[in-house]
């Protein structure tokens with residue numbers, strides 16, 4: 001199956017999971033990059049506001065065409081109990097281009113509306129989904145990925 005992982009990561013947790021998945025699947029990988037800087041305290045406040053208020057972020061052009069993949073796996077940190085604004089922008093731009101979709105998120109502990117929101121934007125059900133806490137990622141406890149992959 002031709003698979004693409006598309007993820008955004010502000011502070012590395014989501015990138016870590018994306019890279020492990022990428023290694024296990026040997027598939028293509030695309031990182032969403034933003035025009036605005038979300039680092040530091042000001043960036044944190046902006047991210048929280050955009051996540052909870054369902055605002056889109058300005059993102060750089062992406063390279064891969066999702067239409068060419070049988071499955072696209074989205075990865076996002078949780079911002080304000082929802083998907084991050086950079087993933088929101090990517091989904092809104094490409095929502096008619098996806099075949100099958102799956103998703104993972106990384107979080108402090110509550111993923112809120114993340115998966116429902118992805119399904120709502122894409123107008124498709126997720127084939128599979130999984131959430132990891134920052135603690136699990138720090139401890140390398142990514143066993144749930146095996147079920148996700150099955």
Ligand SMILES: Cc1cc2nc3c(=O)[nH]c(=O)nc-3n(C[C@H](O)[C@H](O)[C@H](O)COP(=O)(O)O)c2cc1C
Pocket residue numbers: 008009010011012013014015044045046047048049051076077078079080081082106107108109110111112133134
């Ligand atoms: C602005 C902001 C809002 C957040 N809101 C939530 C939240 O609602 N629920 C939660 O469990 N974690 C929340 N987090 C924690 C992140 O989702 C978590 O640290 C995630 O793994 C970060 O991924 P990254 O390192 O790839 O950016 C928030 C983090 C930020 C920066």
